[in-house]
Amino acid sequence: MPVKLNETLVKKALADVEAKAKAYDLIDAACPGLLLRVGPKGARFAYKYETGHKTYRLTFGSPEQIRLSDARLIASDARRRLTNGLGRPDERWLIAKLRDMGKLPPRPPKREPDPAEIERVQDILRSGEWTWEEARAAYLAEVARVRRADTHTDYRKMLHMPELSIFEGKRVRRITIEDLATIVYVVHASGRERHAEHLASVLRPMWTFLSLHGNKKLSGVETGMSMLKAPERTPGDKPRANGKVPGEYFASAQEIGYTLAVARCGVLEPSLGVALELMVLTGQRRRPIASAEVADFCDFAEQPGWGVWSMRPIHRKTAAKRGDKTLHCIPLPPELWRRLRVQIERAGDSRFLFPQVRPRRAGASADGHLSPAAINHRLLDMGVRASPHDLRRGLSSLCQTALRILPATVELILDHNEGVPTDNVLERHYTMDRRLDLKVPVMEAWSAFAYRQADTEAAKLPSIETLGTELARRRRERELAGKGKRAKPGPAEGGEDSKPEEALAA
Incomplete structure (x- = not known):
């Protein structure tokens, strides 16, 4: 029931708050809509009104902050605003009213927004977005x-x-x-x-x-970055630190022979030696070599003594992405196949032909494969100027120039699509021809040529001990150079008391 609010009732309401009394409302009979809400959590002046078939309450503040006369003034202005159709009195209107009455500090002067503050607020509002x-x-x-x-x-x-x-x-x-x-x-x-x-x-x-x-x-990202591009390359060929122009160096017959000779002489770790031999003789990229799986190798039934490497799409560049499910099969000559069969036994329970010696980092899988970078590093330690891709180019060039094999036939070995366009529907969906009968003559001629070069270079190699010392020295120099240091040669490594060693082929 409405009562006329006075200071006595206001003081009693504050005392009830202190005593944690039961909550109640005092409706002011002198100012329609004004009420004093009293409860254990405090006393608050409020204005209750109805508009649009909805009931609203606008809370002003505690009697300790706003006097009864001020509360009636605010309630009267709110009622007048509703009567004149000026809009509903809301929190924004109330804040402006309290500022006009001096109950709140004046609005701070408008300042330029701080970008950092805007970002901080946006981060709060859009919490959970990815960093x-x-x-x-x-x-x-x-x-x-x-x-x-x-x-x-x-x-x-x-x-x-x-x-x-x-x-x-x-x-x-x-x-x-x-x-x-x-x-x-x-x-x-x-x-x-x-x-x-x-x-x-x-x-x-x-x-x-x-x-x-x-x-x-x-x-929170709305669009991609399709327009992101690097600046144009500087015109002209830019030689690398070793003096080679990318894409223009072809491994010579001597380099191929020397690489094979060192790979087969026993100075390298056995698995790595076989990996280098497989790479030189098949002309495949270093990654398929390093990640080759034992299950992909088998005997060549139609060619006694030979083996077959059936390379799946996952081991071939872009094949899996293009949906190519065909196998790229390479016949393996008897001498190479004998070495690979020994390597298969050496791999043990690993699914990889060249298992990883130890995990590269803590927590890495123990059943990993040889790092492709290890192949590059051993070539550098051997003093070979050619990279794995240069050796691949050397195979292509020598097969055509020295053995007079047609380019289309060489493609059967080097090209994973074997010279057939990638969009050829007949090849991808209606043909299952491994073309091994066409590939065997190529591999037979190439392996014979490469092994002859290897025999020639093997005769020039120093002893295993001397060769091992030289490879170890070059490896230390390479590793220290990567750290910005310089190796100190010892007596057997070119120091003051060392004797001249036989130069290694490069």
Whole structure:
């Protein structure tokens, strides 16, 4: 029942609050709509009104902050606002009213918004959105699911480049194409032009992944980065540190023979020696060699003494991505097949032909395979100027120039599509021809040629002990050079008391 509020009732209400009395409302008969709500948590003046078939309460404040006369003034103005159709009295109107009455400090002068503060507030409102590290982990998990293991390794290395560390802790929603382009340009300006192109080619699909409908709520990224590109390359061929122009160096017959001779002489770790021999004689890339699986090798029933390597799409460049399910089969000559059969026994229970000696890092799977980089490192230690791809080019060139084998026939060995266009429907869906009868003559002629070169170079090699010492010295120099240090030669390594050693072929 309404009562006329006075200071006595207000004081009693405050006393009831202190005593934790039962909650009640005092409706002011002198000012319609004004009431004093009393409860254990405090006393509050409020204005109750109805509009649009809905009931609203506008709370003013405690009697300790607002006097009864001020509460009646506010309630009267609120009722007048409703009567004149000026709008509903809400919290915003109340704040302005209290400022006019001096109950609240005046509105602070308008200032330019602080970008950092805006970002902080947005981060609070959009909590849970991915940071750079979270987005990177999610994308790499997707790459591991749909792409080859080597692709995942490559992308992981690129996305952990030191230049990208400035994004750590930052929401990917706030990373712009200008931010990414700046990093790409910095890498390009450092002389790593091909590296800059590769970085852009990794960041573009990452942002496409982040902008997918299923990921937008987590990433906050609305669009991809299709326009992200590296600057154009500097005109002209840029030689590498070793003086080679990329794509223009072909391994000579002497280099191929020397590589085979060292691989077969026993100075290298046995598995690595066989891996090098398999790479030289088949002309395959280093990654399929390193990740070759035992199940892919078998006897060649139609060619006694020979073996067959049936390379699945997962071990071939872009094959799995294109949906190519055909096998690339390479016949293995008897001498090579004998060495591989010994290696299969050496692999034991591992599914890989060349098992990893030890995990590269803590927590890594013990059932790994040989690192592709180990092949490059051994070639450097041997003093071979040719890279694995240069050896591949050497096979192609020598088969045509020295053995006069037609290019289309060489393609049967080197080209995973064996000279057939990738969009050939007949080949991909209606043909199952391994063409081994056409490949055997090529492998027979090439292996005989390569082994002759190896026999010639083997006669020039120093003793195993001397050769092992030289390889160990070069390995230490290479590893120390990577750390910015310089090896100190000992008596047997070119120091003051050392004797001249027989030069190794290079």
